[in-house]
Amino acid sequence: MRVVLVFAGLVTAISGFGQEPRTLEDCETAFIKNNLSLLAQQYNVSQADADIAQAKIWDLPQVSFQTNLYNPDAHKAFDLSKANSLSVQQLLYLGGKKKYEVAYARSNREQALLEFDQLLAELKARLNETYYTLHYEEKKLIDINTQLTYMAGLLEAFKVQTAKGNTSLKEQVRLQSMVVQLNNDKIGIVNAILQQQQLLKTFTGWQENIHTAITDSEDSILLAKRPLIPLETIKQQALEHNAGYRYSLKNIEASKINVNWQRSQNVPDLTLGGEWDQLGGAFRNEVNLTVGIPIPLWKRNKGNVTKAQYQVKESQANSDMKKLDLETSVELAYQTWENQYDQYAAVKAEDLQNLQTVHTGMMANFRKGNVTLIDFTDFMDSYRQTILQLYEMKKQLMIAAQELNRLTQSKIF
Known part of the structure; x- marks a missing residue:
């Protein structure tokens, strides 16, 4: 048992070493500046700029x-x-060939910008989810450490009394089972923290471990936020701002420009x-x-014109599918958030206060001998599960909120 406790303590020390409190705004600033995926996507925009310059060049x-x-x-x-x-x-060039070629290149640049916006929104949402996940895992660890310290100390006291014959080995084993369970919880939480910290390093480019900096008052404000607009308006915002859907619309436009460009290839050029x-x-x-x-005896680009026309139809179908998927995804995300919020709102402040009051009373009465070990350990196990579930509930609520922000690419929360 002491080996388990020492090992758990070492893991905690390792996870906490070098941590520095960072706000979400700090992480977002570093993310914009250092994230390699964003930097790579920016090169696509630069390539599109080069394509425009190339399209303008005559023979x-x-x-x-x-x-x-x-x-x-x-x-x-x-x-x-x-x-x-x-x-x-x-x-x-006759028939507007250069005009359409340049217009097509400009449309591709606009698509590259939308791809960048979409990647930025996706990564930023994942960054926020990771940050809030880390925050609530850290809160779990604080509570588990508090419980573990008390229960481990109690176990050591029982070992002394069992050796003297004052308590039974059965009681000692029951306490030991509680400590093992708390240690298992702790190891799982520490591993989750390490995983989230690694993700934040990837997002921000920082080398040191990151520790969240959200106060209890800020936490309460974040959890209490509700959308100020109805679901239908949220859907409309998603259609207006979601870069993935806007990309599909721009793809239709680019396909239509390509049809005109391919048609222009049938017009003979003048030397x-x-x-x-x-x-x-x-x-x-x-x-x-x-x-x-050239003598225009036949349309030399007829096949490519037909192909381009079918690409317009394909782009329109893909856009319609993207619109339907986006609307249903927003509705699902909203319902998920609403369910999480209702679950969180059902837990009143007085309920939490009563839980802490009973917890304090159980520990005091157990020390006085007014509560049996079975009742005490049963309550402590229930308390442990409840605390972990409360933090998990808060974490899932924040993740659901970030999903709505991601889909709408607006500040709903």
């Missing part, structure tokens, strides 16, 4: 020069005095140029205008 003009390689009359190689010609040609010929034309130093255009 380079083509210059060709022709000169004499060998003059058979004068038996002279590279006779540059005669038979030279120079031409310059430029491809001109315009000028030509100077020293002796090869009808006149000396002849200057000519050249114009070239």
Whole structure:
């Protein structure tokens, strides 16, 4: 038993070593600055900017020069005095090809920004959930440590009395079972704390362990918050602000632009140029205008146009599905939060006060011998479970609130 207690104490010491109280705002600031996933996503936006710049670039003009390689009359190689010609040609896009190409690239950039916004919202929600989970696991640990300290001390006293024959071994074993259960709870809580701290390190980029900084008054205010708008308005906010759904709408727009772009490929492009010929034309130093255009005997891009049209229909179907999924998810999240809130609100302040009053009274009466060991351990086990359930209830309430914030990407709570 002493080995178990020592081991549990060492785990607690390890988990607490180097911890520094950090507010949620501190963590969010570090998250925005240091999170590698966000930094990587920002590069996608930069790539989209480069695609826009590339789309604006026209084909380079083509210059060709022709000169004499060998003059058979004068038996002279590279006779540059005669038979030279120079031409310059430029491809001109018709049908709005460049306009649609640039518009498509700009639409892709807007999608990249929405992807960034969606990733930011997802990671921020997970950061908040992790922070609140850590907070309530720490609260659990404080209570379990308090109970464990008392019960472990009581067990040591019973061991002395059992050795003297004043108490039975059965009573000692009953207390020992309580201490084992408390130690098991403690190890589970410590492992949960270590896991949440590791996640916070990943989110924030900090190397040291993080300890939450939420006062009891702040905790009460957070738990008492309720949405100020009805469910239907919350759904509407989700449709207006959720970057994932907005991405699906932007994808429809991009698909329509692509249809126009593919159609424009069927319009022949014009090649315009000028030509100077020293002796090869009808006149000396002849200057000519050249114009070239393919003969549109068939639509060379018909297949891609059809494909793009089907992509519009696919994008519309995906967007409709995304809308339905978002609305149902918001409704489920709201109902989950409401259930958690009702459960939390059902526990009144006087109920908690009565629990603590009975707990204090049981310990005092047990020391005086007014309560049997069986009644005492039964109550202490019930008290242990109740305290853990209360903190778990609060944790789940905060997680449900963060889920609504994530889906709506608004400050509902």
